Amino acid sequence: MASIKLSREALIHNLDIIAHQVGGKNKIAVVLKDNAYGHGAVMIAEAASQYGIREAVVRLEREADEIAEYFDNVLILGDMPTLPKANYSYVINSLDSIEMFSEGSRVELKVDTGMHRNGVAINELEVAFTRMNEKGLTCVGVMSHLRASDTLSSEWFWQRRNFDEVKIKASLLAKKYGWEPRFHLSNSAGIFRSAVCKDDMVRVGIVLYGCLEMEKTLPQPEVKPVLSLWGERIATRILKKGERVGYNGIYEAQNDEVISTYDLGYANGLDRLASNCFVTPEGIALRGRISMDNAAFASDKEELLIFNDANHYARSVGTIGYEILACLDKDLKREWID
Template identity: 45%
Template sequence: MAKILINKKNLFYNFELISKKATNKEKVAVVLKDNAYGHGLVEIAKLANEFGIKKAVVRTIEDAKKIEDYFPYILVLADTTFHNYSHTFHIAINSLEDINKVPQNANVHLKIDTGMHRNGISINDIEMAFLGLLKQKANITGVFTHHRGADTLSTDFFWQNENFAKAKTKVKEVCEKLSLPLPQFHSCNSAALFRQENFTEDFARVGIATYGYLDNDGVFDFPKLKPVMSLWAQKLATRKIRKGQSIGYGGKFTANEDMIISTYDIGYGDGFLRLNENDNYTTPKGFKILGRVSMDNLSINSDEKEVCIFDDVTTLAKIHKTITYEITCSLKESMKKEILV
């Protein structure tokens, strides 16, 4: 069966670079949302724990429950059901309306809208939010924001940093007024972390860099990371086709000579996105994917028992006119995963 291999050495190499940039492992929160960007929630959680990462970020409470044995601190970004399952969970508050749903004694991180205009409260509503959370007897353990363009060369990054600095000042004023301890502050995603000259926040939420990619405009001096995932497929059948014969749906590939081809057990039903047959894709070993990708298989000019479909999704992202995240996140959660040590 098709499978995903997780390269432990590459993952730890990336963690080393990330930890150094963040100043230490304690300031790294590994983002594991959406099945760890397709790499396997539990698999990456175990490896992050082995490396020494103490904080994780997930999408839902259910995901947090699956990995609570591996981290003493888990931030839940986007759940709509507010339950206090564990003192290790910290729930993101994305709107003023969320405050009334917070259970007593829950740990919460208040999200501030610094310009992305997606989730979060305005800077002007910080005191109102704090008072509402205190009324709910919640523990305000964090205040954070999210960058909308840290990976692009624009003024947005600096503008949002300035806005978050204003938010921090307001939070400090409110905490002093209400005799509250300061929460932890965090704003950096992967690109934002590597754009910082001196990282001073309490921790960074590192997603795509963990997995070996840092999409950007190509103008930043980002380090070269190592992709963690490779996708492998098993041979289903081999045949010899004659010059002039076509294969697959629509007969979109026609042989210009006699050749050996095989089908392999990966397709768009597994989350390997369909290729435009007008775009050529070559596997790491130099084989070609021929014609259309089917739901459960594809054709390659190979007769090897097992073929590596990709070990770096950068080329596929360009072919699909998308980002590396989408290629890895599209792979089905049920796909078998193995750790390569």
């Protein structure tokens, strides 16, 4: 049976690097949205909690319900509260959305500091605080998001300055209503752009899972991939010289060779664009076109390592590791290997 294997040693190694960089584990919020980037939200939540992490970030309220028992607070990025809960906080992404929140909700105001995707404008801060108060909300956080922290440019500095301005203005407004919000801007790449962490909390996703990629001129944290993907052999045959394998026969054997099918396909998260061009970390070539539920490799191993670094696999299809991880089948078996 195809499976995902997780390395607890790699996860702890990555958390140690993050904690050292930001000045302590108490500042870390682990991003567990979209099934913890394919790793398994509950498994990562439990391990992070055992390490001492008390904050998590998800996209939906139902995701929060799955992992809430492990944390003091769960930040929900893209959903509305059904009923306000003491250990959930919800992101406000626009002025108009404030009216949709239930009285008594704990909210964190997102401010647009340059991403130009979600958030209120800096000049809308006073209006936003007034509306939150009138609606009976409690503002427990003010946040923003970096758009280019993994590239060498002036944009990280520009957004950092904008957020520092936001912090000054928002702190004065919050004091007026008796609120003491936390302030957080940094994502995975952002925490390595400065030796001093100015945020009350950092939201770490891809670096937690060991697949952060930054331009070579920037700091290169030595994190380790947590996830590896494995397939189990279905059938083996000798593909004769001149014979073709799979749909449309896009691979033709140049000599007699051993071919096996494994129980993974594009329904499980193998990108079809990797057909006939991907080579595993052990040097085993994928032969022919990836099917919905299986793929052929030049191997007769009972269990085959497909990849142990999502970034390596992603390069074969011209995308990023985030996409590969997020598309992994939630029903695949997941297990710790150390």
